[in-house]
Amino acid sequence: MSQEILLEDMQCVYQKPATLTDDYMHYCPGCGHAVAHKILMEVVQEMGIQEDVIGVAPVGCSVFAYNYMNIDMQEAAHGRASAVATGIKRVLPEKYVFSYQGDGDLAAIGTAETIHTINRGENILMVFINNGIYGMTGGQMAPTSLFGQITSTSPYGRDVEHNGYPLKITELIAHLPGAFYVTRQAVHTPNTVRKFKKALRNAFEFQKLKKGTCFIEVVSNCPSGWKMTPKETLTYIEEKMLPEYPLGDLKVPAQNNI
Amino acid sequence: MIKGTVLINSENCKGCELCIVACSQESLSLSQKINLRGYRYVELSQDNCTGCTNCAIVCPDSAITVYRQSKQNYKKAV
Numbered sequence: 001m002s003q004e005i006l007l008e009d010m011q012c013v014y015q016k017p018a019t020l021t022d023d024y025m026h027y028c029p030g031c032g033h034a035v036a037h038k039i040l041m042e043v044v045q046e047m048g049i050q051e052d053v054i055g056v057a058p059v060g061c062s063v064f065a066y067n068y069m070n071i072d073m074q075e076a077a078h079g080r081a082s083a084v085a086t087g088i089k090r091v092l093p094e095k096y097v098f099s100y101q102g103d104g105d106l107a108a109i110g111t112a113e114t115i116h117t118i119n120r121g122e123n124i125l126m127v128f129i130n131n132g133i134y135g136m137t138g139g140q141m142a143p144t145s146l147f148g149q150i151t152s153t154s155p156y157g158r159d160v161e162h163n164g165y166p167l168k169i170t171e172l173i174a175h176l177p178g179a180f181y182v183t184r185q186a187v188h189t190p191n192t193v194r195k196f197k198k199a200l201r202n203a204f205e206f207q208k209l210k211k212g213t214c215f216i217e218v219v220s221n222c223p224s225g226w227k228m229t230p231k232e233t234l235t236y237i238e239e240k241m242l243p244e245y246p247l248g249d250l251k252v253p254a255q256n257n258i
Numbered sequence: 259m260i261k262g263t264v265l266i267n268s269e270n271c272k273g274c275e276l277c278i279v280a281c282s283q284e285s286l287s288l289s290q291k292i293n294l295r296g297y298r299y300v301e302l303s304q305d306n307c308t309g310c311t312n313c314a315i316v317c318p319d320s321a322i323t324v325y326r327q328s329k330q331n332y333k334k335a336v
Contacts, residue, residue, distance in 0.1 A: 009327060009328070009331045010261075010262070010263065010309075010325040010326060010327050010328070010331075011325065011326060011328050012323060012324070012325055013262075013309055013311055013324050013325065013326045014311040014314040014315070014322075014323065014324040015314075015323045015324075016320035016323070017320075020320060024270065025318070025319055027318065028272075029272035029273060029274035029297070029318075030272070030274030030275075030276055030318060031318055032318070033318075034318030034319060034320075035316065035317075035318050038317075038318070038320050187316075188316075189280065189316070190280050190311075190312040190315045190316055193315050193316060194315070223274075229275075230274040230275060230276055231275050231276075231279060234276075234279060
């Protein structure tokens, strides 16, 4: 009651975006996927393009993204979200098309599709959530897992001799001429979330100008897969993930090219 | 200081505590009560919120709505 009286002279400055549905999210407590969903939908709401956006959901934890995002969505086979997005964009070139993929989807089974989509310079946005683990299937090692990271398929830590090096797919595709805007962001602190929002906004603006593929990697967490509390994942991201995956723009368009 | 407040949807909260870490005023804390899904939820425990929206931005479940005093009201109060 006292709070209602207090609210009278106050104005609402932040609320859940209307482009998210009211469904209860199935993600574990503290999951970065849910933050990424929310920010993506905030950008769609701010640009007023809810009717014109088509998303492609991946296979992985975010397989139910279409239940939460109140826009047109299509589910793709494992790893093929960028190929499906290519098809949608070619048939409906005036729509904004994005694919939303995790690291097991984009960097493991879908590496070929990812690289060739970007090499063709398809005019889509790819959002890549990198948490260094296969979250949905029970915390197995992903190509992006760090050195010495303990997962259920590498119980003694990831070892270079057997498992190779962490795959930096964002650096790999930044060299391709078809990629127009390549950046790496994170969602673990308020500041990084704000930067991620700006990057998403830029990417949709570039898509409007038909410039080429925009690629946003998001360094995220997986409390259940990493066997940590959500609070501990924040320090793990700062200390272990960010030295391996430094934040920042890898490829930005030259000023006279926009 | 401009005053703000938050409304927390306790049924959507999963008690991940990310908002508690993000809050610079330390005005949020975990409740002793549990919600219908069995999670301890976050509540506003101190009256020093400035309405900076940091907690709501990092909330994965969009459970936090932030209200802030407008600048005109702030000037009137001062």
